[in-house]
Amino acid sequence: MTASTSPDAAKAFRVVVFASGRGSNFAALLNAQKNDALPVEICALLSDKRTAPALSIAEDAGVPVIALRPRDFPDRLSFDTALFARAADFKPELIVLAGFMRVIETSIVEQWRGRMINIHPSLLPKYRGLRTHERAIEAGDAIHGASVHYVTPELDGGPVISQVRLPILKGESPVDLAARLLPLEQRLLTATVRLIAQRRIELGPDGVKVDGNAIAAPLRFDADGSLLP
Numbered sequence: 001m002t003a004s005t006s007p008d009a010a011k012a013f014r015v016v017v018f019a020s021g022r023g024s025n026f027a028a029l030l031n032a033q034k035n036d037a038l039p040v041e042i043c044a045l046l047s048d049k050r051t052a053p054a055l056s057i058a059e060d061a062g063v064p065v066i067a068l069r070p071r072d073f074p075d076r077l078s079f080d081t082a083l084f085a086r087a088a089d090f091k092p093e094l095i096v097l098a099g100f101m102r103v104i105e106t107s108i109v110e111q112w113r114g115r116m117i118n119i120h121p122s123l124l125p126k127y128r129g130l131r132t133h134e135r136a137i138e139a140g141d142a143i144h145g146a147s148v149h150y151v152t153p154e155l156d157g158g159p160v161i162s163q164v165r166l167p168i169l170k171g172e173s174p175v176d177l178a179a180r181l182l183p184l185e186q187r188l189l190t191a192t193v194r195l196i197a198q199r200r201i202e203l204g205p206d207g208v209k210v211d212g213n214a215i216a217a218p219l220r221f222d223a224d225g226s227l228l229p
């Protein structure tokens with residue numbers, strides 16, 4: 001059977017994106033998909049915020065949107081159970097957290113282990129959590145960056161798949177640094193999702209595997225989203 005007649009060849013790699021805010025990383029994934037630079041089907045956008053700008057981006061692109069409000073649920077577990085059940089309806093092979101600003105219940109994270117990634121604006125393991133740009137500047141770091149990692153119950157602590165770096169300029173503000181990093185993040189996320197969709201990356205029992213081999217350090221991408229040797 002040739003690749004073109006294989007049933008698997010026609011089957012799109014199904015992705016669901018979670019976002020709470022602006023949605024520029026989500027938009028980057030959509031654009032790449034539209035330009036045939038990302039061989040995936042973006043099946044839905046899920047959110048915990050009904051007013052997130054990311055929702056309009058999805059609606060404009062004709063991507064189904066599901067937004068549930070945490071305050072309509074008695075606790076975190078029931079909210080997460082409901083949201084992830086809606087995500088599961090789309091039968092995604094991958095969930096991408098792209099600016100999803102909530103801690104997810106451990107039992108739910110475990111169900112999606114190896115099938116859920118997050119983009120984080122720091123060179124993990126440095127600066128888990130918030131205010132990453134400010135903390136990197138305060139620490140006097142010369143280099144900052146972003147990471148894509150598999151999501152595990154430890155906040156921003158899962159195995160790191162890929163990173164992009166950029167130098168911190170002298171006297172630069174956190175806002176300026178964040179603005180310079182954002183397009184690099186978007187290219188990093190897109191390139192990483194592409195490799196996962198091509199089934200070149202997976203989470204093994206001992207960490208991230210690329211082409212079947214465990215990697216000792218995260219993959220490095222340049223500012224344009226090309227894999228560095």
Ligand code: GRF
Binds near residue numbers: 024025098099
């Ligand atoms: C990005 O900086 C991402 O790294 C972080 O949240 C931000 C989301 O931005 N997790 P956007 O909503 O994708 O524009």
